[in-house]
Amino acid sequence: MSIFFKNSKTERGESTLNQNSSEREKNSKLKQATEYILEIIKVVLISLAIIIPVRYFLIQPFYVKGASMEPNFFDHEYLIINEISYRFNAPERGDIVVFKYPRDTSQYFIKRIVGLPNETVEIRDGKIIIYNEKNSTGVFLDESYLSESVKTFGDRTFPLGPDEYFILGDNRIASFDSRSFGPIKDNYIVGKVWIRGWPFEKIKVFETPRYNF
Numbered sequence: 001m002s003i004f005f006k007n008s009k010t011e012r013g014e015s016t017l018n019q020n021s022s023e024r025e026k027n028s029k030l031k032q033a034t035e036y037i038l039e040i041i042k043v044v045l046i047s048l049a050i051i052i053p054v055r056y057f058l059i060q061p062f063y064v065k066g067a068s069m070e071p072n073f074f075d076h077e078y079l080i081i082n083e084i085s086y087r088f089n090a091p092e093r094g095d096i097v098v099f100k101y102p103r104d105t106s107q108y109f110i111k112r113i114v115g116l117p118n119e120t121v122e123i124r125d126g127k128i129i130i131y132n133e134k135n136s137t138g139v140f141l142d143e144s145y146l147s148e149s150v151k152t153f154g155d156r157t158f159p160l161g162p163d164e165y166f167i168l169g170d171n172r173i174a175s176f177d178s179r180s181f182g183p184i185k186d187n188y189i190v191g192k193v194w195i196r197g198w199p200f201e202k203i204k205v206f207e208t209p210r211y212n213f
Contacts (some may be wrong), residue, residue, distance in 0.1 A: 115166030
């Protein structure tokens with residue numbers, strides 16, 4: 001009899017040990033799964049913390065629509081816009097910028113800055129003349145990024161205010177720009193064209209051109 005009770009006690013003990021071991025294994029797996037999920041959440045949150053500010057405050061992607069910037073930009077090209085540079089430096093002449101259309105801010109245009117604040121831009125005989133403090137008698141704008149055959153039509157004079165920019169499309173005969181809706185204020189400028197990312201064979205980083213004055 002004693003042997004019977006001894007064996008029963010041993011079996012119960014083994015059963016208890018096996019049960020505890022199984023529970024520990026389940027708890028360990030649950031802990032590992034929880035840690036894995038928390039790690040994923042952590043990675044996602046860190047990624048969002050990096051991507052969202054970059055996406056909305058530093059750079060943005062845009063697609064070119066239309067022919068107003070040909071032959072330098074064509075329809076459906078993919079561009080990356082640098083938004084942060086204008087937080088520290090003013091736009092420069094020759095910068096290619098994306099801006100909100102003043103008459104409908106839901107629309108975005110891409111053009112090139114030709115005239116700067118407090119200057120006067122004159123279009124005469126197909127050419128552009130810039131008047132400013134350094135050039136009170138005017139200086140012809142030499143635009144090396146355009147073909148020599150390109151003419152700027154629409155003879156007129158445009159005085160610019162302290163926060164206004166005169167912008168033109170590179171395709172001067174097919175561009176809706178400051179010749180039509182006037183200068184744009186600096187707060188409408190979204191950013192500067194930085195990189196053409198597509199098509200792949202035309203990837204390029206853009207720099208501000210140099211002028212003859």
